[in-house]
Amino acid sequence: MERLDAFMARAGAAYYGQRAGLGRDFTTAPEMGQAFGECLGLWCAVTWQAMGAPSRVVLAELGPGRGTLMADALRAVREMVPQFAAALDLHLVEASPLLRAEQARRLAATWHDDASTLPPGPMILVANEFFDALPIRQFVRRGTAWTERFVAGGAFVEHPAEDQGEAPEGAVREVCEAGSALTKSLAARLAHEGGAALILDYGPAESGLGDTLQALRDNAPADPLAEPGTVDITAHVDFAGLAAAARDAGAAAHGPIPMGVFLQRLGLMARSAMLARAAPAQAGAILAAAQRLVAPEGMGRLFKALALAHPALPTPAGFEN
Template identity: 50%
Template sequence: MTPLAAIIAQRIRAAGPITLADYMETCLLHPQHGYYATRDPFGRAGDFTTAPEIHQLFGELCGLALAQAWLDQGSPAPFTLAEPGPGRGTLMADMLRAIRVAPGMAEAAQVALVEASAHLRDLQRQKLGAVTHLDRVDDLPSRPLFLMANEFFDALPIRQFQRAGDGWSERLVGLDDRGGLRFGLAPPMDLPRPGQPGDVIEECPAAAPVVTAIARRIADHGGAAIIVDYGGWNGYGDTFQALRDHRPEDPLAHPGEADLTAHVDFAPLALAAMRAGAAVSRPVRQGDWLLSLGAEARAQRLAAAGDGGAMAALHRLTHPGEMGHLFKAIAIWPKGAPAVPGFEALEPDADDA
């Protein structure tokens, strides 16, 4: 049993089973034993590899998309260039390099990173130098905001509900007869969602408020946001998962020592952006979006210049069997402004898959 497993077990013995959201938040963010508080989880030496860690191609294209949106909106200055959950700072470093193609943009950018982990904040300072660190998206200043969120929402705590008989029961984490962690169900509740026995639905209570805060700043002050993550649209199913040393494992096996995530439901994110007064895009596949931005031509130029990994990275980022279809992207921008490159506006009440 890990140190954090013992802490969680003691809590359950004292107060009863906990929600999956409580379990995720404790495992990821506990100040002494939480996953993000104790390690660098990225890259080959960590537990998973994100798109920015695969190759500079991803971050450069993200930066160029935001640069075009900045130019389309009249080059507002100063503005906030923000990233929630910025990992080691690799994506932001690549974007800062790419936006230099837009005259004056890099000089007008005031970088803000939303990061809860003190350990990762140190890594980000090593990569980027002096940057502003914020605890929450709500702390972003009230000025034009250009934001990139890659694999941020998948780590936000979720709640799960399972259909049992005629009702839904929340999935909880409790203890088995030997004191180990196990899943169980709370008493049935009235949840207005259709379903068959055994169906599972997931809700992420923190996601919509985060998007609302972002979209309100963009609607009021200008800017753009791009959100990339793996997931779908109004999806059902148990997508809660743990990754340790690049391999999946039981999410209850090593609390605090494995990454915990769930697929992102983009539908409530888009609805939150609309309700906040911003325009929002249809979801697009990551591969289609990157290719629409010229990923293939850029990879070919890098390969011709001696970058031996460029074409392999292009395949991994865009191929349907790799990250190309599993990962989706949406964008947010002010109503009346041009769409962010590679995106089309989502009409209200649209039912996108």
């Protein structure tokens, strides 16, 4: 028997260590079309300019997948803002040997097992669908008390837990301690050394109750507790909690806002239209992918964008009221 967060950490390490789930079990936004990564690359370039265009800046990505996002981002940056391309020092945080090999085919970078070893100095960081895979704890309201979920034999087992506040019978409260700790660490660094971080993921804008633990296999729902290491296990991101953690550590937090709004402000639809005109045979697929990214009924509302930044930086692009 093990606590849910320990189970998720073990299952996640096994999953990413043994198989590359991207495209097989799930598809992320960068894999849907190059405009996504290009827009984020230019967001990084504009942020670098707002930082005063330092001569050297760490450009980091957490959980880069196959390296598609960053490859698209750097292509746009080299074409549109070559000064930023010359100033950046690329670092990727990736623990999976399989995915590191995929990334190395596309990118020249320095790799890290976790964010704690990223080099000092001003930094721009991107985390797309990274926080959702971090392990969570789950607490359940039972009568006048709370229990915590453990996993044993492919099923939940509940044990008495510390008080989690008032809630209706059967309510589930999720706590992502790893996400809060990472956010505080990144925010403290940004507040001290300068820079910004962009987090894109799915979850509600406000903290709340609910069981969001889920798993995917072959792009279909699967049992998250059965056969650990064979499915992609995730949970919704508590964006309000991350923003509060960042402010507590001294950084400014902008958002969260719907990802569709953010991407439209960055010009994703206009860029997709340009790509469609340049490749008429793929135009339908290009425009359909862009629409899925921004439409409320697609990924545009469920997914959110949150920026953390040095307090002196102006409001990052895309987060203006």
